[in-house]
Amino acid sequence: MLNFTYFGAMKPVLSRIGDDMSSLTGVRAIMKDIIETLRAGAGQEFINLSAGNPLILPEVEQLWRNCTADLLASSEYGDVVCRYGASQGYQPLLEAVAQDFNQRYGLNLSDRNVLITPGSQSLYFYAANAFGGLTTSGSLRKIVLPLSPDYTGYGGVTLSAEALVAYKPTLDIDRAAHRFKYRPDFNQLEINEQTGCVIFSRPCNPTGNVLTDEEVRKIANMAAAYDAPVLIDSAYAPPFPALNFTDMAPLFGGNILHCMSLSKAGLPGERIGIAIGDESLIQTLECFQTNLCIHSPRYGQAIAARAIASGALADLSSNVIRPFYQKKIHIVEAALDQAMPDTIPWYLHRGEGAIFCWLWLDELPITDWEIYQKLKQVGVIVVPGSTFFPGLHEDWIHKQQCLRISLTGSDMELEIGMKRLADVVKQVY
Numbered sequence: 001m002l003n004f005t006y007f008g009a010m011k012p013v014l015s016r017i018g019d020d021m022s023s024l025t026g027v028r029a030i031m032k033d034i035i036e037t038l039r040a041g042a043g044q045e046f047i048n049l050s051a052g053n054p055l056i057l058p059e060v061e062q063l064w065r066n067c068t069a070d071l072l073a074s075s076e077y078g079d080v081v082c083r084y085g086a087s088q089g090y091q092p093l094l095e096a097v098a099q100d101f102n103q104r105y106g107l108n109l110s111d112r113n114v115l116i117t118p119g120s121q122s123l124y125f126y127a128a129n130a131f132g133g134l135t136t137s138g139s140l141r142k143i144v145l146p147l148s149p150d151y152t153g154y155g156g157v158t159l160s161a162e163a164l165v166a167y168k169p170t171l172d173i174d175r176a177a178h179r180f181k182y183r184p185d186f187n188q189l190e191i192n193e194q195t196g197c198v199i200f201s202r203p204c205n206p207t208g209n210v211l212t213d214e215e216v217r218k219i220a221n222m223a224a225a226y227d228a229p230v231l232i233d234s235a236y237a238p239p240f241p242a243l244n245f246t247d248m249a250p251l252f253g254g255n256i257l258h259c260m261s262l263s264k265a266g267l268p269g270e271r272i273g274i275a276i277g278d279e280s281l282i283q284t285l286e287c288f289q290t291n292l293c294i295h296s297p298r299y300g301q302a303i304a305a306r307a308i309a310s311g312a313l314a315d316l317s318s319n320v321i322r323p324f325y326q327k328k329i330h331i332v333e334a335a336l337d338q339a340m341p342d343t344i345p346w347y348l349h350r351g352e353g354a355i356f357c358w359l360w361l362d363e364l365p366i367t368d369w370e371i372y373q374k375l376k377q378v379g380v381i382v383v384p385g386s387t388f389f390p391g392l393h394e395d396w397i398h399k400q401q402c403l404r405i406s407l408t409g410s411d412m413e414l415e416i417g418m419k420r421l422a423d424v425v426k427q428v429y
């Protein structure tokens with residue numbers, strides 16, 4: 001009889017996909033460094049402004065507690081947790097989403113236009129590989145990110161790394177105010193017969209940028225000419241979590257897949273993503289999901305159905321979640337305006353949404369990674385910006401000049417953190 005008492009020496013040969021998928025991409029690699037820093041510096045107080053994890057707001061926690069209590073007390077409970085369900089999603093949630101959006105935006109959706117996935121990250125994985133990659137005739141369909149920087153998680157969604165392409169933006173700079181904004185560069189952006197799908201976040205993680213309605217329409221029309229789906233990653237958009245600080249209209253119809261997440265509305269652990277779009281696109285993604293994991297867990301879906309159908313989630317989003325983070329942005333803006341020297345070419349991206357600030361240090365004499373290390377030495381952790389350019393392979397010094405600052409610190413942490421950052425910046429220039 002074999003006796004397996006020794007573990008740790010296995011070195012299986014990995015496939016190319018195995019190799020790609022078992023390495024950490026983008027910000028996940030930095031997170032490892034951050035966790036090790038926090039562990040090694042036990043006892044040292046760090047101001048950790050790296051997190052993508054939303055804060056737990058008491059009103060939001062209470063909403064999910066109430067929905068859970070309601071589910072527990074209902075006759076539906078056994079059916080929800082003791083049974084498999086349909087791949088497309090839990091029927092009451094599909095209907096709640098369709099009804100809410102029909103009412104809110106004057107649409108004509110049926111439950112067939114909605115798909116529930118285990119988090120929205122999986123949705124981008126399905127789409128990137130269903131619409132992008134090699135076709136049966138051997139041509140490569142590209143996954144186009146029209147405005148770089150964008151969400152670091154897109155870097156790991158494709159099984160054909162060569163299929164991911166991102167485009168440099170143009171920069172709209174207000175030098176006197178130390179503010180700037182990225183815009184898609186329509187002179188460079190290529191959407192053509194090789195485009196499999198287009199993905200962008202709106203509002204954007206990491207920059208807080210919100211593409212204008214007109215920019216979105218233009219991109220969607222360019223892709224429609226080639227029947228390419230456009231996934232609008234609305235993880236921070238209205239109606240939930242409504243983390244937009246500028247007016248924006250969600251756009252629907254045609255080749256647009258409106259993709260949502262409940263992670264920033266208090267349910268990151270339950271893994272709920274929602275796609276709304278044309279029935280044929282939804283069916284393709286649903287089949288992918290059946291093959292991968294059968295369906296999204298049903299407990300989270302059942303409590304989400306309650307929070308959406310009652311309108312409570314949309315109310316809390318605009319009355320609690322949005323003002324909470326909007327105040328944090330103002331704190332960072334005011335702290336930087338006060339502490340940063342006027343003579344240094346620093347520019348904060350316009351804070352139009354999401355839970356981050358994005359700082360560009362033009363002419364920075366060192367790299368983003370080096371300033372990240374210096375900030376750690378004064379007890380402040382942010383994320384080096386170069387991790388947020390998935391698919392942008394060309395050299396561009398700007399990639400090494402930015403930092404992402406998470407708004408998940410306390411007011412005081414944000415104020416002190418920005419003061420220390422300004423001191424390090426002064427020293428470095």
Ligand SMILES: Cc1ncc(COP(=O)(O)O)c(C=O)c1O
Nearest residue numbers: 119120121151201205235261263
């Ligand atoms: C822009 C964006 N898209 C997608 C995701 C993934 O979210 P989910 O938890 O729904 O998988 C995140 C998470 O931070 C995000 O910021």
